[in-house]
Amino acid sequence: MAKKSKTKPTTEQLPFEIRNAGSKAELKIVGEIGWWSTSGERFTELVDELIAAGIQDSHLYVNSGGGDMINANEIVNQLLRFPGENTVSIGAICASAATRITSIYSRGNISAAPNMQFMIHDPAMNARIEHLEDFESNKKLYENLRNDAINTYHKLTGISKKELSDMLRATTWMNAEEAKAKGFIGKIEGEEDELLPADTASVLNKIGAKVPEVLNSLLDTEEEELEEETPPTPPTHVPNNSNDTMKKEQLIALLGLTTVTANSSDEDVIKAVQARFKAMQDFRTAMVTALGLTVNDQDDTAVLTGITNLVKANKDKVAELQGKIKATEDAKLKAVLDIAQNTEQKITAEQRTKYEGLAPTIGVTAVVEMLELIPSREKLIDGLDGKTGKSPENLTEAVYARLAAMDAEAAGK
Numbered sequence: 001m002a003k004k005s006k007t008k009p010t011t012e013q014l015p016f017e018i019r020n021a022g023s024k025a026e027l028k029i030v031g032e033i034g035w036w037s038t039s040g041e042r043f044t045e046l047v048d049e050l051i052a053a054g055i056q057d058s059h060l061y062v063n064s065g066g067g068d069m070i071n072a073n074e075i076v077n078q079l080l081r082f083p084g085e086n087t088v089s090i091g092a093i094c095a096s097a098a099t100r101i102t103s104i105y106s107r108g109n110i111s112a113a114p115n116m117q118f119m120i121h122d123p124a125m126n127a128r129i130e131h132l133e134d135f136e137s138n139k140k141l142y143e144n145l146r147n148d149a150i151n152t153y154h155k156l157t158g159i160s161k162k163e164l165s166d167m168l169r170a171t172t173w174m175n176a177e178e179a180k181a182k183g184f185i186g187k188i189e190g191e192e193d194e195l196l197p198a199d200t201a202s203v204l205n206k207i208g209a210k211v212p213e214v215l216n217s218l219l220d221t222e223e224e225e226l227e228e229e230t231p232p233t234p235p236t237h238v239p240n241n242s243n244d245t246m247k248k249e250q251l252i253a254l255l256g257l258t259t260v261t262a263n264s265s266d267e268d269v270i271k272a273v274q275a276r277f278k279a280m281q282d283f284r285t286a287m288v289t290a291l292g293l294t295v296n297d298q299d300d301t302a303v304l305t306g307i308t309n310l311v312k313a314n315k316d317k318v319a320e321l322q323g324k325i326k327a328t329e330d331a332k333l334k335a336v337l338d339i340a341q342n343t344e345q346k347i348t349a350e351q352r353t354k355y356e357g358l359a360p361t362i363g364v365t366a367v368v369e370m371l372e373l374i375p376s377r378e379k380l381i382d383g384l385d386g387k388t389g390k391s392p393e394n395l396t397e398a399v400y401a402r403l404a405a406m407d408a409e410a411a412g413k
Helices: 036-052 069-079 097-102 132-157 161-170 176-182 200-206 213-219 248-255 266-291 300-343 349-362 364-372 377-381 392-412
Strands: 016-020 024-030 057-064 086-095 110-112 117-120 172-175
Touching: 016 036, 036 069, 057 097, 069 097, 069 132, 086 097, 097 117, 097 132, 110 176, 117 161, 117 176, 132 161, 132 248, 161 172, 172 176, 248 266, 300 349, 300 364, 349 364
Parallel strands: 024 057, 057 086, 086 110, 086 117
Antiparallel strands: 016 024, 117 172
8 A cells, every 4th residue: 555755844944845857857746736825936037047058858757636626727837837857657546637737748748657546627626605606606616727727638639528527427447458548647767665744634625526436445534643634625605695695585586596595595595506617517418419510519609609500590480480471471472462453343543542451450361351341342233223434423312212212121120
């Protein structure tokens, strides 16, 4: 079983090593990546000195369980300043944010110890939520960090971004052979590195990593004599004690939570929020699959664009269908009005215009039904003593005369 170092670093010791090895810079990063705020300035100064001395090549040794992704990104920025050949060798472990550092090198320049364990996973964040806008802000930061890692791994390995996204979500552990097969390292060389960084267990616990049994056996946390740093405790309640702080009522309304109320416990509200976010992610995944969108799994902009384009295409089809229906209705109305005006002579040209104006309001069917109630010219003058063929004015006089005679007959009875 591998033994862990029992040497506890003092506050005077730098959490890294940089030295001029003659023709190249030798750098070493062991343990948690989270020291940039306290030692980053000194790290940069030492890199400045080496570059000023004409050093162009560098070799980095990494043996780390990970840490802060933003710290790792700034370390990357400094390492990329060396313009010559840059190589990296990995010790017993390279996990989480540490993989972001090693993956900037050319694959042929990345070597690992035979017993190396390599792990990639989704970023872990302890987000502070005080305002409604904090949800979207923290989500954006999370997506930026995740997409940056996926792009870096994709450039190194050639693995599709979709597959890499799935690997991150699953927390993927690889031994040296597996990491080499996937393209995360270029070669396996050297002796087995028996020492894990002293803070490995603390770092992996802090980021909530799923640790395989083979690595648990190496950590041997019960015998750890170092005082482990206590990870920040995530908020256990939703603040509601000021106008500036998010209230449970606002959160419930914003997310449309139906399983909790303002009187529910903070723990129940948090569980409901987590369930809601999971449901939203599941819905998003289902939409991507159902719509056949070939986009990066984490690229929300591309997903929304794909959905928007599909909806627009459907709207265009609906508009086209509505146009065809309207053309059919207009043709039907014209045919009916032509018959009513010209063939059956039920209406005049002026009356036709009025019926045409009614159609958009009451519908073509209603106009047709109204016209059907009006008798044709032949039926109207039937029995009017041979008045067929008279002008509309004479016809009207004949109709009134006929009606008057009918009234007189009815009165006589």
